[in-house]
Every structure is written in C-alpha cells, then in structure tokens.
Amino acid sequence: MTDLSSTPAVPAPVIHRADYRPPEWLVPEIALDFALSLTATHVRADLEVQRVGTASGPLRLDGDGIAAKSVLIDGTAHNDWYMDGDSLIIDLPGERHTVTIETEINPAANTQLSGLYASGGMLCTQCEAEGFRRITFFPDRPDVLSRYTVRMTGEKAAFPVLLSNGNPVASGDNADGTHWAEWHDPWPKPSYLFALVAGDLVASRDSFTTRSGRRVDLAIYVRAGDETRTGHAMKALIDSMRWDEDVYGREYDLDLFNIVAVADFNAGAMENKGLNVFNTRYILADPETATDGDYDAIEGVVAHEYFHNWSGNRVTCRDWFQLSLKEGFTVLRDQQFSADMGSAPVKRIEDVRILRAAQFPEDSGPLAHPIRPDAYQEISNFYTATVYNKGAEVIRMMTVLAGPERFRRGTDLYFDRHDGEAATCEDFVRAIEDGAELDLGQFRRWYEQAGTPRVTATLTHAGDTATLVLSQTVPATPGQPDKQPMVIPLRTALFDRATGQHRGEQLLVLTEPEQTFTFPGFTAPPVLSINRGFSAPVAIDLPMETADLVFLAAHDDDPFARYEAMQQLMVRHLVAAVSGDLPDEARGEGLAAIRDVYASVLADAALDDLMRGELLILPGEGYIAEQLAQADPSRIHAEREALKRWLGSQLAGPWQALHDRCTAVPYSLEAAARGARKLKTQALVYLAASDPVEAARRAKAQYDAADNMTDRQGALMVLAGIGTAECDEARRAALADFHARFAGNALVIDKWFSIQASALHPDTLAHVTALAAHPDFTLTNPNRVRALYMAFAANPQAFHAADGAGYRMIADLILKLDPINGNVAARFVPPLGRWRRIEPTRAALMRAELERIAAAPGLSRDVREQVSKSLE
Ligand code: PHE
Ligand code: ZN
Secondary structure: OOOOOOOOOOOOOOEEHHHOOOOOEEEEEEEEEEEOOOOOEEEEEEEEEEEOOOOOOOEEEEOOOOOOOEEEEOOEEOOOEEEEOOEEEEOOOOOEEEEEEEEEEOHHHOOOOOEEEEEOOEEEEEOOOOOHHHOOOEOOOOOOOEEEEEEEEEEOOOOOEEEEOOEEEEEEEOOOOEEEEEEEEEEEEOHHHOOEEEEOOEEEEEEEEOOOOOEEEEEEEEOOOOHHHOHHHHHHHHHHHHHHHHHHOOOOOOOEEEEEEEOOOOOOEEOOOOEEEEEHHHOOOOOOOOOHHHHHHHHHHHHHHHHOOOEOOOEEEOOHHHHHHHHHHHHHHHHHHHHHHOOHHHHHHHHHHHHHHHHHHHHOOOOOOOOOOOEEOOHHHHOOHHHHHHHHHHHHHHHHHHOHHHHHHHHHHHHHHHOOOEEOHHHHHHHHHHHHOOOOOHHHHHHHOOOOOEEEEEEEEEOOEEEEEEEEEOOOEOOEOOOOOOOEEEEEEEEOOOOOOEOOOEEEEEOOOEEEEEEEOOOOOOEEEEOHHHOOOOEEEOOOOHHHHHHHHHHOOOHHHHHHHHHHHHHHHHHHHHOOOOOHHHHHHHHHHHHHHHHHHHHOOOOOHHHHHHHOOOOOHHHHHHOOOOEOHHHHHHHHHHHHHHHHHHOHHHHHHHHHHHHOOOOOOOHHHHHHHHHHHHHHHHHHHHOHHHHHHHHHHHHHHOOOHHHHHHHHHHHHHOOOHHHHHHHHHHHHHHHHHOOOOHHHHHHHHHHHHOOOOOOHHHHHHHHHOOOOOOOOOHHHHHHHHHHHHOOHHHHOOOOOHHHHHHHHHHHHHOOOOHHHHHOOHHHHHHHHHEOHHHHHHHHHHHHHHHOOOOOOHHHHHHHHHHHO
16 A cells, blocks of 8 residues: 555654644544455544644644545635645634544555554554544544544454444444444543444354442453463453452443454454454463463453453543553553452563563663653654553552552552543652552652663671661663662561561662662671562662572572572573583583572472473573673573573473473463473473483373464473484474464464574575465564564574574565555564673674665654664
C-alpha cells in the first residue's frame, strides 16, 4: 500500500513532556458507522466537539495515511478546512458543533497492524498508541475522553460476528446479504481504547458474578476449532476478576467482557474497554501444544489486560509520557496476582531475571530513559522493559516502604480521586503519599532519573558491633550526565555463622550518597544478606568471601536471597574467568564450590522442584556481559559452557537420577508435576554439555514418550543444540517429526522456528538462513518474525559470530521488515545498539550495520529514532 505516513523526508519532530498543553477542544460523544470490507471499509464519524473554556484555537484532528472524503459541520457540507501535514484543521466559530467526516481505508493493505487491519479474513483494530488516527480524523490523545456509539454493517457470511466496546444495543439483517450491529460504551474513554472486530469466530462462554451481584457474561472469541483451547484463559479471567475485588477492591463495570484472539498482532494483547484483543499465543493452550511457561504467560497476560480495566481504563493517562502510570502499575498487579496463584518465590525470581535480562541493558545502553520519559519521536518505541518492568519495581518499592495495608489505602485514594480522569504519574505518587501517609519527595527521582543505581556495601566488625557502610551512585545516561541520590529500600538480615540464623530482617532505607548503619550484639562477624526479595531494582557491589556466598546459598531463608547467593557465586567465577583473572588454583576452588552448592540443592529434600529448578539456572550470558565494561561474547559463552560441562560431568549421576525420578511423574498442572517437568529438561541440558550422546539418547526417549509440550519442546531444544555428528540423525528426525506433527498449528510452528534459532548448535546461523526461505516463514506475521529472528538475536553465540554475519542478518531483516511493519522492525535495533559494551572488533561491525540502516532511504520513524540514538 502507499502509506503516507512512513516516509518522512526530514527527521521526525521531538515531542517533549514539558510541552504538554491541555486540549482546546473536547469530544464528549462520537458515533462511528463502518461499512465493512476487507479492502475498502467506509467510515463515517460524527464528532460532538466542544470548545474548552476560553480556548481560541481551531479544531485540530489527527490523521495518519487517510484522506477525508467529505467534511460536514452541523450537517452541512463544509469546505473551509485544510491539511497541516497529517492533521485536518477546521476553523470553527462558537462552542459546540457536530463534525462529520468520511474516510475510506484498506484493511488488507495495512501490514503495520495499526488501525483497522485484516487478519486471516477477519477485521480487527489496534489503536494504542496512535492507531485511531489511521481510521478517522480525531484528537487522538489520551486526555480526550468520549462516549462511543459504533455501528457496523458487513456481509453476514464473511463477518457473522460484529463486536465493539461496551454493550450491544441492536442488530439486524439487510436484504442484500449484509447485517449490522450497534454497540454503545457507557464509559467515556480515550480513542486508544476503541476496538472493533468483525469475523467468522466462535465463542467459549462463561460468567462471573461480581461481589455486588452483577452478572457478567464472559466470552472468548476464536477461530472455529480453537474453542477447545480457551479453558485456561477463561479460568485466568475469572481468577483475575475475583482477585482484583479481593486485593484491590476493584469490581468490573459492564455486563459483558469479551476477548478476541487474533493471529497477527504486534504486541501481546490490548486492554480495549470491554473488548480485549489478544495475540493468539496468550489465549490458546492445551497440554499437547502449550508448555508450562505458555500456561503461566497466558494467566499473566489475561490478568494484565483485565486489571487495566481500572489501572488504565477507568483511570487513564493524560499523555503518553505517563505510560508507566498504567503499565508499571498493571505489571505490578499482574505479578502480584501470579504470585498468589502459584509459587510467590519462584515468580519473584523469574521477574527479577526478566528485569535483569531485558531492562538492565536498556538502562546501561544508548536508549536509556526514565520510567517517565522526557522526550520521544515515536511513542511506540517507549513500550519498553523500563516503562513496564522497572515501572512495576518502582511501585513495588512503595509497597515495601508503606506495607500492604497502607499501600492499599493509597491505591483506594488514587482510584477514588481520579476515576474517569486522564491522570499523571505525579497524581499517582501524590495519592499514595496521601493515602499511605508516606513522604515520597525524594523518591520521585525514580520517575526522573534513568540508569540502574549501584549500591556498594561494606561490612566490618569490631568488638561486638557490625558496621555496614552503604554508598550509592547512579550512572550517567544519555542526556543525564549528573544524578542525584535515590531512595533505596533494602531489606537486610545479618546471619550468625554459628547458628545459621538471623535475628530478624530490617528495612534499611538509603537516601544519601553514603550512610553507615551499626548493629550491636555480634560477638563474631555476621554474614550479610541484603536486598532480600530484590526490594530495590539496583545492582549491589559486595565484596564477599566464597564461603559466605556458600553459606547464604545453603541457609538464607529468603528464597530470592538464596537464589542470588548462588547467582553471585557463579557470576563472580565467570567474570573472573572471562577477564583472564582466574589462576588455575582459584578456578579449581571456584568450580568445586559451585559444584558442592549444586549437589546440596539437588539433594535438599526441603525444596520443592519448581524452586529447585530456579536455583539450578546458570546466569545468562547477557547478565554476565552487563558486569563488564566491554564484553567479549565468545569468551563469555565459552566460559559459561565450560561451567555447564563441569557441572554436567561432576554431577552426572545425580542428573541422571533426577531425570529418571522426574520422568516417572505423570502429567498434571499441579506444582509438583510442573516442577518435575522443569527439572527433567534441565537435567538434560547439563548432561548434554558433558555427555552429548547419553543426553541425546535420553532426549529422544523424552521426546518419543512426551504427552505434553513442555517435555516435547524441552527434549527437542536439547537435541537441536547437539552438534555431535553421531547425534545428528536424531536431531534431524525429531525436528522433522515435530514439524509434521504440528503442521498447520501456527503457534507450535513458531516454536519449531525459535527452537532452531536459539539452539546451541554451531551451525545455527546457516540454519536460520535456510529457515528464512522455508515456505512457512513470512515477514507479515509478527509472531513468526519474532520466533525466528528475536530468538536468533537473543542467541549470543550465533548473533555475535566473529565475522559479523549475525549482525548483518539482523540489519538485513530490519531493512526488509521496516516497509512492512516499522513497529516490529524497530524492536530489532536494540541488540545492535549495544555495541559500546562489546569488544572493539565486534563493536565496529555492529556500528557499521547501524550506519548501513541509517543510510537507507525512507525509514520508518520507529526505526529511525532507535538507530540514530544508537549511533549517537
Ligand atoms: N497496552 C498493551 C498492554 O500492555 C500493550 C500494547 C501496546 C498493545 C501497544 C498493542 C499496542 O497491555
Ligand atoms: Zn499493559
């Protein structure tokens, strides 16, 4: 399609938070009338516009790639309007008017999947952040809230189901084979929450009765044949509705709640009022096709979107700089929900691992931004781990400072004060301050300053007193060379070596550049356990004896701290090894300590298997790289593999016994069975490093016997990573079987692509090149693109190939994908943007690829912003 929006000749303007101005015109009511067609949908929009106060400006309506076919003012044709770039400007006298605008759009040509688009014969919308302006002209900003009435007419055969936000009002058949439906949403909302779906869909139904007795009809709409795979999502929805009443006092506010699953979707899911639209991967599951991880992700995302009904929809954002107001808070809420539904300690460890893998690199790279950014060119680029996950951590710190009851008083006040409004992060902070009676003055810096704070802890002991000196620095980030000290709440305990116990946890709140805390009553030096539960999203520098880390790995009663002690033990060893800083003797001692801790975790009868599985995960290569000023990815990979091989061979017996024990556990969704599945594949991973032939034999047996996707995918992942020639036949056979077995199931074929792209196999680059030419591969489906290329970009050995072929592959992808879907293409820039933190030879290759992209004509605003920031 010819897209008017995607080729700005000049760099896009920078939008600044400080430039916010309230709207001059509001739109209290809007009526939309759609004549639906895959290639030519006609849209008529009636806007009731109303001047605000004494504002004197003209009416400015945003557009993007659309043209007005006609403009009427109060029912009369009107020619006195003009375009200013993509905006439609009307000089309107007076206070109130009805503005009627007709547009026509081609959903089938909308490969960006923003606005109204086609997916497998159905029509659906995605309007966050700025997609509504691709449908009709409108003040497309979240502080303009309107009541929507939506009428749709379309062929009954092609679009038997017609959905929009709110409640169905009326529907009927026309004589010409079309039918129509009208929906009304009583809740005023910003345009980004508008949604429409038309297609041949079937519904799985259930209901939920709210605590005040409102019966809510629930439906999940999917393609025929998929309705058998919606049960887990439905359960998650019902659990979420109940949980939000119990924990946050939030009740649902419409008589129906609809979810639609679509196969072509840029993100995970979207919280449109009363009509959530989901990527199929976060809805469809059954044991044969979905892993335990998929089940958890579905539960979390269904909850996340449901929770947005209050944190996002009832209270929305004033402008897009406030994105973390809804996203940070809603991520925290979905994390708390998942913790309550399953194992809280395991969930916490997983969330910290995600933060460290995805957000810490943002904070230390060229795209670093505060959770409330100050400027952007393309808002789509700010749907980041910083805004989402660090945003959640910042609010989590408020819960640590206030305690749960006072925090709840704060959120009650927030919802009460701002219900129906478009609010700011500052509004949220003030409500927590007032409701929880907490001074968050200095704490606000978490909204202002980018970068992961570093806390250095030094513990000394003299007489009967232990003294802890804590100091903090916040690293410089682009545009923020100088930083102020943060408020850092650190849950801390001091352990007696003799008893293996501590005397109660304390909350130390670091507010100054340096502070000293004293602890009397210790006749011997205690062992420090700090940032327990990961109470603050910071990095801790703590010179610690190996023996003390081993002690905490064995004794710490805080599960996160225990995990962290093991991670530290391994990170320190690997960083020293990679830096060439590890004499043979120290290497031997380090390895032995790690092996012994692993052995005790393997043998610890008090641990449940899900937690055991967390403790036995090696630190990621990216996280190790984060510890180094300039990383050599091949050395990190080699050292980490060497550690894995050592653990595999030293503990070969226990790994095999573990694999046997877990293999005997029958499939169920209970925690014990899930834990067994997690460990089963982990055992294979360690064995594969030391004894690939034995591991391949076991993996093949696991694959052949699998009655669920967790076992099957785990076994295939292990087989796909074995490069040993004598195992190659088993590897090929399993991959071929997997493809044949699940042909036609897009979500499982995605797994087939990503397993190969993330494989440890030495030929992964060649495999990915071949897979890009496979008939099942397409650049138009974001899930498929991510399955192949995100997995590849996250595979350090393949992506960081010494000759730069991995970098070239990703740059080629960006250039090819950008004209199709700039939003998804831009997501591939950050892996290349990390060049400053990589050793010089590779850094030059990465930079060269960024320069090649920058030199290409007609880049999307999305890619241009990310690439130019990465080169600055
Ligand atoms: N608002 C969605 C969520 O976090 C994410 C999203 C953003 C989806 C933009 C689509 C487009 O729940
Ligand atoms: Zn969200």
